[in-house]
Amino acid sequence: MDFKKVKGNGPDRISLEMLDPVMLPGVSRTAVAPITVSPSGLACEAELFLGPNDATKVATSGRKSFLSTGTSQSVSLPVLMPSTGGVAYHVYLDVFVTGYRLLAYQATEDVIIPSGVVGPIVWD
Amino acid sequence: MPEFGPGTAKTAITPITVNPSGLSCQAELFLGPDEITKEATSGPVAFISTGARQDVRLPLTMPSDPDTYHAYIDVYAEGMLIAAYQAIEDVVIALPLPSALLISYQGKLAECIEDCRLGLPSIMLPVYGIQNPCTGIGLMKGLMVDEAISIGMIASAGESYFVDAVMYFTDGTTIVPYWWNCPYCSEKFRSPEQLAQHKEAVHADILATKATITGAGPHQVCVDPPWCNEWAAYSYLVRWKNNSPFAITGRVSIPLCGSVDSLVSPGQEVTVYLPIKKTGHSIPVTLTLVGGALPGLLLDSKSFDYFG
Numbered sequence: 001m002d003f004k005k006v007k008g009n010g011p012d013r014i015s016l017e018m019l020d021p022v023m024l025p026g027v028s029r030t031a032v033a034p035i036t037v038s039p040s041g042l043a044c045e046a047e048l049f050l051g052p053n054d055a056t057k058v059a060t061s062g063r064k065s066f067l068s069t070g071t072s073q074s075v076s077l078p079v080l081m082p083s084t085g086g087v088a089y090h091v092y093l094d095v096f097v098t099g100y101r102l103l104a105y106q107a108t109e110d111v112i113i114p115s116g117v118v119g120p121i122v123w124d
Numbered sequence: 125m126p127e128f129g130p131g132t133a134k135t136a137i138t139p140i141t142v143n144p145s146g147l148s149c150q151a152e153l154f155l156g157p158d159e160i161t162k163e164a165t166s167g168p169v170a171f172i173s174t175g176a177r178q179d180v181r182l183p184l185t186m187p188s189d190p191d192t193y194h195a196y197i198d199v200y201a202e203g204m205l206i207a208a209y210q211a212i213e214d215v216v217i218a219l220p221l222p223s224a225l226l227i228s229y230q231g232k233l234a235e236c237i238e239d240c241r242l243g244l245p246s247i248m249l250p251v252y253g254i255q256n257p258c259t260g261i262g263l264m265k266g267l268m269v270d271e272a273i274s275i276g277m278i279a280s281a282g283e284s285y286f287v288d289a290v291m292y293f294t295d296g297t298t299i300v301p302y303w304w305n306c307p308y309c310s311e312k313f314r315s316p317e318q319l320a321q322h323k324e325a326v327h328a329d330i331l332a333t334k335a336t337i338t339g340a341g342p343h344q345v346c347v348d349p350p351w352c353n354e355w356a357a358y359s360y361l362v363r364w365k366n367n368s369p370f371a372i373t374g375r376v377s378i379p380l381c382g383s384v385d386s387l388v389s390p391g392q393e394v395t396v397y398l399p400i401k402k403t404g405h406s407i408p409v410t411l412t413l414v415g416g417a418l419p420g421l422l423l424d425s426k427s428f429d430y431f432g
Contacts, residue, residue: 022147022202085206086143086175114147116199116207119139119177121153123126 022112025085030078031061035095037068037102044068045096048077050089050111054104058082058089063096085115127216128186136166136182142173142201149173150200153182155193155215159208163187173201190217223275229268 023029031048044067049060061077082089091107128134136153149172154165166182187193195211 022204024204024206088144112144112147112202114173114201114204114206115143116149116201117141118151118197118199118207118209119141121195121197121211122137123128124135124137124181 021109022114023081025081025113025115026083028078028080030076032074032076033093034072035066035075035103036070036072037095037097038070040068040070042068042097044098044102046075046077047094047096048079049092049094050079050082051092052090054090054092054106058084068097081111082113085113087115088112125213125216127218130186130188130190130217132186134184134186136184138180138182138197139177140171140180140199140207141175141177142199142206143175145173145175147173147201149202151180151182152198152200153184154196154198155184155187156196157194159194159196159210163189163193168200186215187217192216223271226268226271226275229271 033046033048035046037044043065045063045065047061047063049057051058059079059082061079064075064077066073066075088110091109091111093103093105093107094101095103138151138153140151142149148170150168150170152166152168154162156163164184164187166184169180169182171178171180193215195215197207197209197211198205199207
Protein backbone atom coordinates (compact mmCIF):
# COMPACT_ATOMS: atom_id res chain seq x y z
CA MET A 1 0.00 0.00 0.00
CA ASP A 2 1.50 3.25 -1.12
CA PHE A 3 0.78 6.65 0.30
CA LYS A 4 0.49 9.87 -1.59
CA LYS A 5 1.26 13.07 0.16
CA VAL A 6 -1.69 15.30 0.77
CA LYS A 7 0.07 18.17 2.43
CA GLY A 8 3.25 18.96 4.32
CA ASN A 9 6.94 19.50 3.70
CA GLY A 10 8.30 16.01 4.19
CA PRO A 11 9.45 13.56 1.55
CA ASP A 12 7.46 13.47 -1.65
CA ARG A 13 6.06 10.06 -0.98
CA ILE A 14 6.24 7.51 1.81
CA SER A 15 5.85 3.90 0.83
CA LEU A 16 4.04 1.83 3.38
CA GLU A 17 3.80 -1.89 2.78
CA MET A 18 0.57 -3.49 3.87
CA LEU A 19 0.21 -7.15 2.97
CA ASP A 20 -3.48 -7.50 3.60
CA PRO A 21 -5.66 -4.69 2.33
CA VAL A 22 -8.77 -6.79 3.15
CA MET A 23 -9.42 -6.95 6.89
CA LEU A 24 -12.08 -8.52 9.01
CA PRO A 25 -14.26 -6.16 11.01
CA GLY A 26 -13.14 -5.57 14.57
CA VAL A 27 -9.76 -7.21 14.25
CA SER A 28 -6.64 -5.54 15.57
CA ARG A 29 -3.90 -4.94 13.05
CA THR A 30 -0.65 -3.03 13.25
CA ALA A 31 0.65 -0.94 10.41
CA VAL A 32 4.40 -0.56 10.32
CA ALA A 33 5.13 2.72 8.61
CA PRO A 34 8.65 3.76 7.60
CA ILE A 35 8.81 7.44 8.49
CA THR A 36 11.72 9.74 8.01
CA VAL A 37 11.82 13.03 9.92
CA SER A 38 14.83 15.33 9.85
CA PRO A 39 16.65 16.61 11.71
CA SER A 40 17.14 14.10 14.43
CA GLY A 41 16.11 14.62 18.01
CA LEU A 42 12.66 16.03 17.37
CA ALA A 43 9.66 14.85 19.39
CA CYS A 44 7.36 13.37 16.78
CA GLU A 45 3.99 11.65 16.64
CA ALA A 46 2.33 9.60 13.96
CA GLU A 47 -1.31 8.67 13.60
CA LEU A 48 -2.86 6.24 11.17
CA PHE A 49 -6.59 6.41 10.77
CA LEU A 50 -9.34 5.03 8.56
CA GLY A 51 -12.40 6.84 7.39
CA PRO A 52 -14.45 8.13 4.50
CA ASN A 53 -12.44 11.38 4.58
CA ASP A 54 -9.60 12.87 6.56
CA ALA A 55 -12.03 14.65 8.86
CA THR A 56 -13.88 11.50 9.94
CA LYS A 57 -11.83 8.98 11.86
CA VAL A 58 -13.73 5.69 11.96
CA ALA A 59 -10.71 3.88 13.37
CA THR A 60 -7.42 5.32 14.51
CA SER A 61 -4.17 4.31 16.05
CA GLY A 62 -4.09 7.48 18.04
CA ARG A 63 -0.92 9.48 18.14
CA LYS A 64 2.15 7.31 18.62
CA SER A 65 5.23 9.10 19.82
CA PHE A 66 8.72 8.61 18.49
CA LEU A 67 11.94 10.58 18.39
CA SER A 68 13.23 11.54 14.98
CA THR A 69 16.59 10.16 13.92
CA GLY A 70 17.00 11.81 10.57
CA THR A 71 16.69 8.43 8.94
CA SER A 72 13.83 6.07 8.12
CA GLN A 73 12.14 4.64 11.21
CA SER A 74 9.60 1.86 11.31
CA VAL A 75 6.81 3.18 13.46
CA SER A 76 4.20 0.68 14.62
CA LEU A 77 0.65 1.99 14.45
CA PRO A 78 -1.93 -0.47 15.87
CA VAL A 79 -5.48 0.00 14.66
CA LEU A 80 -8.68 -1.75 15.65
CA MET A 81 -10.54 -2.19 12.37
CA PRO A 82 -14.05 -0.76 12.09
CA SER A 83 -16.87 -3.06 13.06
CA THR A 84 -18.99 -1.95 10.15
CA GLY A 85 -18.24 -4.12 7.13
CA GLY A 86 -19.03 -3.84 3.49
CA VAL A 87 -17.02 -0.64 3.22
CA ALA A 88 -13.73 0.40 1.67
CA TYR A 89 -12.11 2.88 4.00
CA HIS A 90 -9.55 5.46 3.02
CA VAL A 91 -6.34 5.28 5.01
CA TYR A 92 -4.63 8.41 6.29
CA LEU A 93 -1.31 8.96 7.97
CA ASP A 94 -0.44 12.16 9.77
CA VAL A 95 2.97 12.96 11.20
CA PHE A 96 3.34 15.62 13.84
CA VAL A 97 6.53 17.35 14.97
CA THR A 98 6.48 19.10 18.29
CA GLY A 99 2.73 19.20 18.13
CA TYR A 100 2.42 20.57 14.63
CA ARG A 101 1.29 18.49 11.72
CA LEU A 102 4.20 18.17 9.39
CA LEU A 103 2.98 15.49 6.98
CA ALA A 104 -0.42 14.27 5.88
CA TYR A 105 -0.62 11.25 3.66
CA GLN A 106 -3.44 9.23 2.15
CA ALA A 107 -2.89 5.66 1.07
CA THR A 108 -3.30 4.97 -2.60
CA GLU A 109 -5.18 1.81 -1.68
CA ASP A 110 -8.13 1.56 0.65
CA VAL A 111 -8.62 -0.93 3.44
CA ILE A 112 -11.56 -3.17 2.63
CA ILE A 113 -13.75 -4.46 5.42
CA PRO A 114 -16.00 -7.01 3.71
CA SER A 115 -19.45 -8.02 4.83
CA GLY A 116 -21.59 -10.96 3.82
CA VAL A 117 -25.28 -11.65 4.14
CA VAL A 118 -26.96 -14.95 3.29
CA GLY A 119 -30.66 -15.12 2.52
CA PRO A 120 -33.11 -18.02 2.53
CA ILE A 121 -32.04 -21.09 0.61
CA VAL A 122 -34.14 -22.49 -2.21
CA TRP A 123 -33.51 -26.14 -3.04
CA ASP A 124 -33.35 -27.09 -6.68
CA MET B 125 -38.18 -28.76 7.23
CA PRO B 126 -36.74 -29.95 3.91
CA GLU B 127 -36.66 -33.72 3.52
CA PHE B 128 -34.61 -35.59 0.95
CA GLY B 129 -33.77 -39.15 0.10
CA PRO B 130 -30.40 -40.62 1.06
CA GLY B 131 -27.68 -39.85 -1.44
CA THR B 132 -29.82 -37.60 -3.59
CA ALA B 133 -28.14 -34.74 -5.42
CA LYS B 134 -29.61 -31.35 -4.70
CA THR B 135 -28.56 -27.79 -5.33
CA ALA B 136 -29.11 -25.01 -2.84
CA ILE B 137 -29.70 -21.70 -4.55
CA THR B 138 -28.33 -19.34 -1.96
CA PRO B 139 -28.78 -15.58 -2.11
CA ILE B 140 -25.53 -14.08 -0.90
CA THR B 141 -24.64 -10.42 -0.70
CA VAL B 142 -21.00 -9.49 -0.22
CA ASN B 143 -19.77 -5.92 -0.05
CA PRO B 144 -17.83 -4.30 -1.52
CA SER B 145 -17.82 -5.57 -5.08
CA GLY B 146 -14.88 -7.15 -6.79
CA LEU B 147 -13.81 -9.43 -3.98
CA SER B 148 -12.81 -13.03 -4.63
CA CYS B 149 -15.32 -15.00 -2.56
CA GLN B 150 -16.22 -18.57 -1.78
CA ALA B 151 -19.30 -20.11 -0.24
CA GLU B 152 -19.68 -23.58 1.23
CA LEU B 153 -22.82 -25.33 2.28
CA PHE B 154 -22.47 -28.36 4.48
CA LEU B 155 -24.60 -30.67 6.57
CA GLY B 156 -23.63 -32.25 9.83
CA PRO B 157 -24.38 -32.74 13.50
CA ASP B 158 -22.27 -29.69 14.25
CA GLU B 159 -20.21 -27.16 12.35
CA ILE B 160 -17.07 -29.22 12.78
CA THR B 161 -18.36 -32.47 11.31
CA LYS B 162 -19.22 -32.20 7.64
CA GLU B 163 -21.30 -35.20 6.64
CA ALA B 164 -22.00 -33.67 3.25
CA THR B 165 -20.58 -30.55 1.69
CA SER B 166 -20.76 -28.56 -1.49
CA GLY B 167 -17.10 -27.72 -1.12
CA PRO B 168 -15.98 -24.13 -1.67
CA VAL B 169 -17.83 -22.57 -4.59
CA ALA B 170 -16.10 -19.49 -5.95
CA PHE B 171 -17.73 -16.26 -7.03
CA ILE B 172 -16.86 -12.58 -7.35
CA SER B 173 -18.78 -10.20 -5.16
CA THR B 174 -20.93 -7.61 -6.89
CA GLY B 175 -22.03 -5.63 -3.87
CA ALA B 176 -25.55 -6.83 -4.58
CA ARG B 177 -27.47 -10.05 -4.01
CA GLN B 178 -26.16 -13.01 -5.98
CA ASP B 179 -27.81 -16.40 -6.26
CA VAL B 180 -24.94 -18.79 -5.70
CA ARG B 181 -25.62 -22.43 -6.60
CA LEU B 182 -24.23 -24.85 -4.05
CA PRO B 183 -24.57 -28.46 -5.23
CA LEU B 184 -24.68 -31.10 -2.55
CA THR B 185 -25.06 -34.86 -2.38
CA MET B 186 -27.17 -35.69 0.62
CA PRO B 187 -25.82 -38.04 3.30
CA SER B 188 -26.58 -41.71 2.90
CA ASP B 189 -27.60 -42.23 6.50
CA PRO B 190 -31.16 -41.30 7.37
CA ASP B 191 -31.02 -38.68 10.09
CA THR B 192 -31.61 -35.03 10.83
CA TYR B 193 -28.74 -32.73 9.96
CA HIS B 194 -27.99 -29.11 10.69
CA ALA B 195 -27.21 -27.03 7.61
CA TYR B 196 -24.39 -24.50 7.65
CA ILE B 197 -23.18 -21.93 5.16
CA ASP B 198 -19.79 -20.29 5.35
CA VAL B 199 -18.89 -17.32 3.16
CA TYR B 200 -15.30 -16.31 2.59
CA ALA B 201 -13.91 -13.11 1.08
CA GLU B 202 -10.29 -13.12 0.02
CA GLY B 203 -9.87 -16.32 1.99
CA MET B 204 -11.30 -14.89 5.20
CA LEU B 205 -14.48 -16.14 6.81
CA ILE B 206 -16.86 -13.20 6.80
CA ALA B 207 -20.18 -14.95 7.38
CA ALA B 208 -21.05 -18.21 9.13
CA TYR B 209 -24.69 -19.17 9.08
CA GLN B 210 -26.72 -22.06 10.41
CA ALA B 211 -30.04 -22.70 8.76
CA ILE B 212 -33.06 -22.24 10.99
CA GLU B 213 -34.48 -25.47 9.64
CA ASP B 214 -32.60 -28.73 9.64
CA VAL B 215 -32.42 -31.10 6.70
CA VAL B 216 -34.05 -34.47 7.16
CA ILE B 217 -32.69 -37.46 5.31
CA ALA B 218 -35.29 -40.20 5.19
CA LEU B 219 -35.86 -43.33 3.22
CA PRO B 220 -38.35 -42.62 0.47
CA LEU B 221 -41.89 -43.63 1.23
CA PRO B 222 -43.59 -45.86 -1.29
CA SER B 223 -46.91 -44.75 -2.70
CA ALA B 224 -50.14 -46.62 -1.99
CA LEU B 225 -49.96 -48.09 -5.46
CA LEU B 226 -46.41 -49.20 -5.00
CA ILE B 227 -47.32 -50.69 -1.66
CA SER B 228 -50.12 -52.58 -3.33
CA TYR B 229 -47.69 -53.95 -5.90
CA GLN B 230 -45.35 -54.97 -3.18
CA GLY B 231 -48.23 -56.60 -1.37
CA LYS B 232 -49.04 -58.69 -4.39
CA LEU B 233 -45.40 -59.52 -4.75
CA ALA B 234 -45.24 -60.58 -1.14
CA GLU B 235 -48.27 -62.78 -1.58
CA CYS B 236 -46.74 -64.44 -4.60
CA ILE B 237 -43.52 -65.08 -2.77
CA GLU B 238 -45.37 -66.54 0.15
CA ASP B 239 -47.25 -68.80 -2.26
CA CYS B 240 -43.94 -69.90 -3.60
CA ARG B 241 -42.67 -70.60 -0.12
CA LEU B 242 -45.69 -72.73 0.53
CA GLY B 243 -44.99 -74.67 -2.62
CA LEU B 244 -48.02 -73.47 -4.47
CA PRO B 245 -47.43 -73.79 -8.19
CA SER B 246 -48.36 -70.30 -9.11
CA ILE B 247 -45.29 -68.19 -9.47
CA MET B 248 -42.32 -67.46 -11.62
CA LEU B 249 -39.59 -65.40 -10.05
CA PRO B 250 -36.84 -64.22 -12.33
CA VAL B 251 -34.07 -62.24 -10.72
CA TYR B 252 -35.04 -59.04 -12.41
CA GLY B 253 -38.73 -59.12 -11.86
CA ILE B 254 -41.77 -61.20 -11.22
CA GLN B 255 -44.37 -62.74 -13.42
CA ASN B 256 -47.41 -64.60 -12.33
CA PRO B 257 -49.35 -66.21 -15.15
CA CYS B 258 -52.01 -67.48 -12.78
CA THR B 259 -53.08 -64.27 -11.19
CA GLY B 260 -52.37 -62.05 -14.14
CA ILE B 261 -50.12 -59.72 -12.26
CA GLY B 262 -47.86 -59.55 -15.24
CA LEU B 263 -44.46 -58.01 -15.20
CA MET B 264 -44.39 -56.60 -11.74
CA LYS B 265 -41.01 -55.05 -12.22
CA GLY B 266 -42.20 -52.72 -14.91
CA LEU B 267 -45.20 -51.63 -12.91
CA MET B 268 -43.19 -51.08 -9.77
CA VAL B 269 -40.41 -49.23 -11.52
CA ASP B 270 -42.86 -47.05 -13.42
CA GLU B 271 -44.62 -46.19 -10.19
CA ALA B 272 -41.36 -45.54 -8.38
CA ILE B 273 -40.39 -43.12 -11.14
CA SER B 274 -43.79 -41.46 -11.20
CA ILE B 275 -43.67 -40.63 -7.52
CA GLY B 276 -40.09 -39.43 -7.75
CA MET B 277 -38.46 -42.16 -5.75
CA ILE B 278 -36.01 -42.91 -8.52
CA ALA B 279 -34.97 -40.93 -11.56
CA SER B 280 -34.83 -43.82 -13.98
CA ALA B 281 -35.20 -47.55 -14.04
CA GLY B 282 -31.55 -48.42 -14.52
CA GLU B 283 -30.74 -51.83 -13.25
CA SER B 284 -33.06 -53.00 -10.60
CA TYR B 285 -34.13 -56.27 -9.15
CA PHE B 286 -36.29 -57.67 -6.46
CA VAL B 287 -35.54 -60.01 -3.65
CA ASP B 288 -38.54 -60.92 -1.68
CA ALA B 289 -40.57 -57.76 -1.76
CA VAL B 290 -37.56 -55.48 -1.60
CA MET B 291 -36.61 -53.45 -4.66
CA TYR B 292 -32.97 -52.67 -5.23
CA PHE B 293 -31.62 -50.13 -7.67
CA THR B 294 -28.07 -49.60 -8.75
CA ASP B 295 -28.35 -45.94 -7.84
CA GLY B 296 -28.61 -47.04 -4.25
CA THR B 297 -32.34 -46.70 -3.93
CA THR B 298 -33.98 -49.42 -1.91
CA ILE B 299 -37.70 -49.72 -1.49
CA VAL B 300 -38.87 -51.87 1.36
CA PRO B 301 -42.47 -52.58 2.27
CA TYR B 302 -43.02 -51.70 5.85
CA TRP B 303 -44.80 -54.85 6.79
CA TRP B 304 -42.07 -57.07 5.45
CA ASN B 305 -39.97 -59.04 7.88
CA CYS B 306 -36.25 -59.33 7.64
CA PRO B 307 -35.42 -62.93 6.75
CA TYR B 308 -32.55 -62.82 9.20
CA CYS B 309 -33.96 -61.33 12.32
CA SER B 310 -37.68 -61.69 11.61
CA GLU B 311 -38.21 -58.11 12.61
CA LYS B 312 -39.86 -55.46 10.56
CA PHE B 313 -37.59 -53.56 8.23
CA ARG B 314 -37.40 -50.44 10.24
CA SER B 315 -33.76 -49.72 10.77
CA PRO B 316 -31.03 -49.05 8.23
CA GLU B 317 -28.93 -51.69 9.91
CA GLN B 318 -31.45 -54.39 9.15
CA LEU B 319 -31.77 -53.22 5.63
CA ALA B 320 -28.02 -53.03 5.12
CA GLN B 321 -27.59 -56.57 6.40
CA HIS B 322 -30.22 -57.87 4.07
CA LYS B 323 -28.95 -55.91 1.14
CA GLU B 324 -25.40 -57.03 1.70
CA ALA B 325 -26.49 -60.61 1.68
CA VAL B 326 -28.49 -60.50 -1.50
CA HIS B 327 -25.92 -58.43 -3.31
CA ALA B 328 -23.30 -60.98 -2.46
CA ASP B 329 -25.56 -63.77 -3.57
CA ILE B 330 -26.76 -62.42 -6.83
CA LEU B 331 -24.25 -59.93 -8.04
CA ALA B 332 -20.94 -61.15 -6.74
CA THR B 333 -19.68 -64.67 -6.36
CA LYS B 334 -22.95 -66.55 -6.42
CA ALA B 335 -21.47 -68.51 -3.62
CA THR B 336 -20.55 -66.68 -0.50
CA ILE B 337 -22.36 -64.24 1.64
CA THR B 338 -21.23 -62.90 4.92
CA GLY B 339 -24.57 -62.41 6.54
CA ALA B 340 -26.35 -64.86 8.75
CA GLY B 341 -28.74 -67.33 7.19
CA PRO B 342 -31.20 -68.50 6.31
CA HIS B 343 -31.88 -66.59 3.17
CA GLN B 344 -33.34 -67.27 -0.19
CA VAL B 345 -32.36 -66.53 -3.71
CA CYS B 346 -34.51 -66.54 -6.78
CA VAL B 347 -32.82 -67.25 -10.06
CA ASP B 348 -33.83 -66.20 -13.51
CA PRO B 349 -35.25 -69.07 -15.55
CA PRO B 350 -33.72 -69.66 -18.96
CA TRP B 351 -37.07 -70.09 -20.55
CA CYS B 352 -40.75 -69.88 -19.91
CA ASN B 353 -44.00 -69.66 -21.77
CA GLU B 354 -47.55 -69.12 -20.82
CA TRP B 355 -48.09 -72.52 -19.32
CA ALA B 356 -44.75 -73.41 -17.84
CA ALA B 357 -42.33 -71.44 -15.86
CA TYR B 358 -40.24 -72.28 -12.94
CA SER B 359 -38.31 -70.86 -10.14
CA TYR B 360 -36.42 -72.28 -7.32
CA LEU B 361 -35.54 -71.15 -3.93
CA VAL B 362 -32.46 -72.02 -2.00
CA ARG B 363 -32.57 -71.91 1.71
CA TRP B 364 -30.93 -73.35 4.71
CA LYS B 365 -32.62 -76.09 6.52
CA ASN B 366 -32.01 -76.59 10.22
CA ASN B 367 -28.78 -74.63 9.93
CA SER B 368 -27.04 -77.70 8.58
CA PRO B 369 -24.20 -76.87 6.19
CA PHE B 370 -24.96 -79.85 3.97
CA ALA B 371 -28.68 -79.87 4.15
CA ILE B 372 -30.14 -77.62 1.58
CA THR B 373 -33.41 -77.85 -0.13
CA GLY B 374 -33.76 -76.93 -3.74
CA ARG B 375 -37.37 -76.46 -4.58
CA VAL B 376 -38.40 -76.33 -8.19
CA SER B 377 -41.91 -75.29 -8.95
CA ILE B 378 -43.74 -75.60 -12.19
CA PRO B 379 -46.82 -73.47 -12.39
CA LEU B 380 -49.90 -75.56 -13.03
CA CYS B 381 -47.79 -78.67 -12.88
CA GLY B 382 -46.57 -79.23 -9.37
CA SER B 383 -43.20 -79.17 -7.73
CA VAL B 384 -40.33 -81.39 -6.78
CA ASP B 385 -38.09 -81.24 -3.77
CA SER B 386 -34.53 -82.43 -3.83
CA LEU B 387 -31.80 -82.51 -1.23
CA VAL B 388 -28.37 -81.58 -2.52
CA SER B 389 -24.94 -80.87 -1.06
CA PRO B 390 -22.44 -78.17 -1.91
CA GLY B 391 -20.80 -78.87 -5.26
CA GLN B 392 -23.23 -81.63 -6.02
CA GLU B 393 -25.02 -81.79 -9.31
CA VAL B 394 -28.56 -82.97 -9.17
CA THR B 395 -31.19 -83.58 -11.78
CA VAL B 396 -34.82 -83.25 -10.96
CA TYR B 397 -37.67 -84.23 -13.22
CA LEU B 398 -40.54 -81.87 -13.41
CA PRO B 399 -43.82 -83.35 -14.59
CA ILE B 400 -45.73 -81.32 -17.08
CA LYS B 401 -49.37 -81.43 -16.34
CA LYS B 402 -51.68 -83.15 -18.86
CA THR B 403 -48.82 -84.03 -21.15
CA GLY B 404 -47.30 -87.08 -19.53
CA HIS B 405 -43.88 -85.60 -20.04
CA SER B 406 -41.32 -84.62 -17.50
CA ILE B 407 -38.72 -81.93 -17.81
CA PRO B 408 -35.27 -82.88 -16.55
CA VAL B 409 -33.55 -79.94 -14.92
CA THR B 410 -29.96 -80.28 -13.87
CA LEU B 411 -29.02 -78.06 -11.02
CA THR B 412 -25.56 -77.54 -9.62
CA LEU B 413 -24.90 -76.27 -6.19
CA VAL B 414 -22.21 -73.70 -6.88
CA GLY B 415 -19.84 -72.42 -4.27
CA GLY B 416 -20.33 -73.95 -0.93
CA ALA B 417 -19.12 -71.38 1.51
CA LEU B 418 -21.39 -70.92 4.43
CA PRO B 419 -24.06 -69.93 4.80
CA GLY B 420 -24.76 -68.72 1.29
CA LEU B 421 -25.37 -71.39 -1.28
CA LEU B 422 -26.88 -71.02 -4.65
CA LEU B 423 -28.28 -73.41 -7.13
CA ASP B 424 -27.41 -72.79 -10.73
CA SER B 425 -29.30 -74.16 -13.66
CA LYS B 426 -27.06 -76.21 -15.92
CA SER B 427 -29.48 -77.59 -18.41
CA PHE B 428 -33.14 -77.42 -19.06
CA ASP B 429 -34.45 -79.86 -21.66
CA TYR B 430 -38.13 -79.33 -22.02
CA PHE B 431 -38.85 -82.37 -24.05
CA GLY B 432 -36.40 -84.85 -22.70
